[in-house]
Amino acid sequence: MxxxxxxxxxxxxxxxxxxxxxxxxxxxxxxxxxxxxxxxxxxxxxxxxxxxxxxxxxxxxxxxxxxxxxxxxxxxxxxxxxxxxxxxxxxGGRSFYRRHQVMEFTMRSGDTDVxxxxxxxxxxxxxxxxxxxxxxxxxxxxxxxxxxxxxxxxxxxxxxxxxxxxxxxxxxxxxxxxxxxxxxxxxxxxxxxMQGTSYSGSYVIADIHWESELPAERMVWFDPPSNPGSTIIMHQQPRDIWRIDYQLDPSDDADLETQEPRIRERIARHLEWLGDDTPWTLEWHGFYRARxxxxxxxxxxxxxxxxxxxxxxxxxxxxxxxxxxxxxxxxxxxxxxxxxxxxxxxxxxxxxxxxxxxxxxxxxxxxxxxxxxxxxxxxYRATRDAVLALATSRTEFSHLIDPRQSSATHAHFSPLTVELDDVLPGLQPGDPVDDRRVVVRTAHGDVESTFGNARGSGFSLVGVGLSDAEASALVASAADLAARLAPESVTAVVVTDGACLPREGLAVIDDAQGWSASALGARRGEVFVIRPDGLVLTRTLDRDDLVAVADRVASVDAGSGRTARAGVPSGGDPAEVHREHVWLGLSDAIDQVDADDREGFFTRLALVLGSQVGRREFDEAIALASDPVPGELAETPSRLGETPGELVAD
The missing domain is CATH 3.50.50.60 (FAD/NAD(P)-binding domain)
Structure with a gap:
């Protein structure tokens, strides 16, 4: 039912x-x-x-x-x-090219994450x-x-x-x-x-009720034998509801492909290919174009x-x-x-x-x-297919297939964000602050809680390693700021490994595990000003900066947005960044070359690049490019077993 x-x-x-x-x-x-x-x-x-x-x-x-x-x-x-x-x-999730697993990812998740x-x-x-x-x-x-x-x-x-x-x-x-x-x-x-880009790909989106034993993960198949040339995405939802998205070919008749009989046919082929004959029902469907x-x-x-x-x-x-x-x-x-x-x-x-x-x-x-x-x-179609083929045996190409799942964005260059004079480790102004499990000191003993609960839903002033006197000053600063920003709340929080005691208007987080150093990158005596939406407004050792927060909120210089600064690391593995550059650059180059000259373009490119590496590396590259998917499996599996992962034991 x-x-x-x-x-x-x-x-x-x-x-x-x-x-x-x-x-x-x-x-x-x-x-x-x-x-x-x-x-x-x-x-x-x-x-x-x-x-x-x-x-x-x-x-x-x-x-x-x-x-x-x-x-x-x-x-x-x-x-x-x-x-x-x-x-x-x-x-996390997995991606497959035909019958081969080409990528597996796990999103960041730690023991202290709430x-x-x-x-x-x-x-x-x-x-x-x-x-x-x-x-x-x-x-x-x-x-x-x-x-x-x-x-x-x-x-x-x-x-x-x-x-x-x-x-x-x-x-x-x-x-x-x-x-x-x-x-x-x-x-x-x-x-x-609105201005921007409308992409050419079209997807049918469907929800089915299907009591499957497949895992709750993001699963993607590129060019599956069940629907050759298409891309299929599957997600499990609560109560045995599964979301299936599949790409239409540009030559497909969208009016025909979005009719229920055709949707049922496409889905049935894929589930049959997965080796699962559990009955299912189509509950809802839609249509999507990327923009x-x-x-x-x-x-x-x-x-x-x-x-x-x-x-x-x-x-x-x-x-x-x-x-x-x-x-x-x-x-x-x-x-x-x-x-x-x-x-x-x-x-x-x-x-x-x-x-x-x-x-x-x-x-x-x-x-x-x-x-x-x-x-x-x-x-981009040629390089995508090449990356998928290479990733079947060369895992270093798998990161190009990564779905780059959503994460909180930053406001580094907002006119509201206070720029630092020095490049410091840890959280930068404009960064989102992750919630995590913490131990909060109370008058009745330590209590397991979360940083989000401790700091509240308004502004917060988070001081690191403050003395009792400095903590009292922080409480006073929070009260002054709250008076100017009412009804927005302002919470004073101290993160300390010392003997700072909780008191009215102050939340005290026990920092015995060194959270302030690992997550905040904080200096002793430093105060982080965190906005209601969880972004760092500024971090400072100067108490006068706290007085200026209300002034900054009250009247923003809309033209004062920061610009990118040298010395702030961009992040990312250099080898992965380079491969991404190669992928994007080669894709654009192919599109700029006359269609009749593409074979010549690739030959010239191979000669130039081949002359820049050793003989062994060149011979290995020739062999890999000649047979990127060694031992290609049969088009239709006898049965997948419990999970699609059993497809790819090659």
């Missing part, structure tokens, strides 16, 4: 227009991003009205992979516990948990079946015209947050267009764009949903400061700059993954 989630429908809203005065904030779109914004603002005492065109949460899995950082956001917004009761954790690197749960269920929180919040009003049809703007407000089942309504707001998705009506009404697009600016007057309404990233690496949750958390504390009068509107320019830069970070990784998953040119 299927356990596929079926959302309930809500009663269409009937409400009065509000035009004489202005509501503080109207959020357009009750998807994950819009609801996260609404919850975050309401938790800071700001009444929020949410408009949703549908009468239920989204149907279908849609985004299923939730990152560790998004789980932290959920915890800070107050629905982390409910969410974690539903999810299915996973830590949460695993990634979990799976349908977007529909994620949204339902958020909806239940919104409906119970006294400062949130959620209007179902309320579609924005028009906009009127002036210097200090925005009026939205709304189509309801009871007629047209108008709401005037000081600020409007547009979080209405990739087909944003708000973006259209504002006369804005990397964004607005040039995310703030337009008093309309602020977030999530897919502001930017789109390719599906590979699961960055769309997770980057949208980052958008929401960053926007929440910044817009709250503006609404409460603790900052002027230039702070939102920092939001726009930071989140556009984060989109670029995501595109840099997701774009590379897309060039592997769905190469759109002859050059």
């Amino acid at each position: 299927s356990t596929y989630y079926q959302p309930c429908s809500y009663t269409p809203a009937d409400f009065d227009s509000v035009t004489d005065s202005a509501l503080p904030v109207v959020v357009v779109g009750a998807g994950p991003v819009g609801m996260a914004v609404a919850l975050g603002l309401a938790n800071r005492g700001i009444p929020v009205t949410v408009l949703e065109a549908a009468d239920q949460v989204s149907f279908g899995s849609r985004a299923i992979c939730i990152s560790r950082h998004s789980l932290e956001v959920a915890s800070r917004l107050g629905f982390g516990d409910e969410l974690e009761e539903l999810v299915l954790p996973w830590v 949460r695993g690197p990634m979990v799976n749960v349908s977007q529909s269920e994620f949204e339902q948990v958020m909806t239940d929180k919104l409906l119970a919040h006294p400062l949130v009003t959620l209007h179902w079946k309320s579609e924005v049809a028009g906009l009127m703007r002036d210097d200090d407000s925005v009026t939205v015209e709304i189509t309801t089942e009871f007629g047209t309504r108008r709401l005037r707001a000081q600020w409007v947050v547009a979080a209405d998705g990739g087909r944003s009506r708000m973006r259209e009404l504002a006369g804005l267009r 990397a697009l964004a607005l040039d600016e995310f703030v337009h007057g008093r309309i602020v764009f977030a999530g897919d309404a502001a930017h789109l990233v390719p599906i590979f690496g699961v960055r769309g949903f997770n980057s949208g949750m980052e958008d929401a958390e960053t926007l929440v504390w910044m817009l709250s400061a503006v609404v409460h009068g603790n900052a002027d509107a230039t702070l939102l320019a920092a939001y726009s700059a930071e989140r556009h830069a984060s989109w670029q970070q995501n595109v840099a990784n997701a774009g590379k993954s897309t060039l592997v998953m769905s190469p759109g040119t002859d050059g």
